[in-house]
Amino acid sequence: LASLPQSISPYMIVIILFAIILVCKILLDLYLKTRSGFLLRAVGDNDVIVTSLAKDKGMVKIVGLAIANGFAALAGCIYCQHKSGFEISMGTGTMVIGLASVIMGTQLFSHMTFIKATTAVIIGSILYKxxxxxxxxxxxxxxxxxxxxxxxxxxxxxxxNTSKRKVKNHA
Structure with missing residues (x-):
């Protein structure tokens, strides 16, 4: 890190975070393309389909929760490492931020089919912040x-909601 130019050093944290986010996004996208990933998405949309495929929908939900908790733990570790400590109140509002990111990203970019849902959520979190x-x-x-x-x-x-109504009225 000492050999980097002075102009980049103020942005090192952002660059490192971007790299971590990019790796997590790519790994999640790759996982969601596997059979297990398709089952995970299917149990969120219609758990009867998962049961009809002779898979345990409870186990699929546990895998999804494990992945989500893994990402939450990674985010907490990075945040505590950046702050060089931990307080019990550090996570206050995290669920609201996460929900805001998901809602903003998915609603703002729902018409753009070339943007993946994971990318939309990342952009939504940046817009929220x-x-x-x-x-x-x-x-x-x-x-x-x-x-x-x-x-x-x-x-x-x-x-x-107004854009959904417009689409419904034009159909």
Missing amino acids: ACISIAISLGLEAFDLKLITAILFLVILVIS
């Missing part, structure tokens, strides 16, 4: 950030 950092730069308090999050959810859900 960008909105939060804009709100912080405007001098809003923590309570106001909760309001901003609620407004973001509302706007995205309203936009997605």
Whole structure:
């Protein structure tokens, strides 16, 4: 790291995080293309299909939860490593951030079929964090950030519902 140019050194954390995210995304995409990955997606859409294939839907759900918990543990490890410590309140709001990322990404990019769902969620998380950092730069308090999050959810859900209605009306 000492041999890197000075202009890159402020962005090393972002570069390392990007590399980790890219590796995780590629591994998840590769897994979802396997038979087990297809079963995992099928149990989320219609668990009767998984049962009709003579597979235990409970076991498939456990595999999905194990993968999700693995990603959550990795994210927690990276965050604690970056902060050089741990507090019990560090994970507060993580579920909201995750839900916001999924909803923003999937709703904003639902019409673009060339973008994979994993990519849409990553872009959604970046957009969510960008909105939060804009709100912080405007001098809003923590309570106001909760309001901003609620407004973001509302706007995205309203936009997605109106676009679905337009498609339904034109059909």
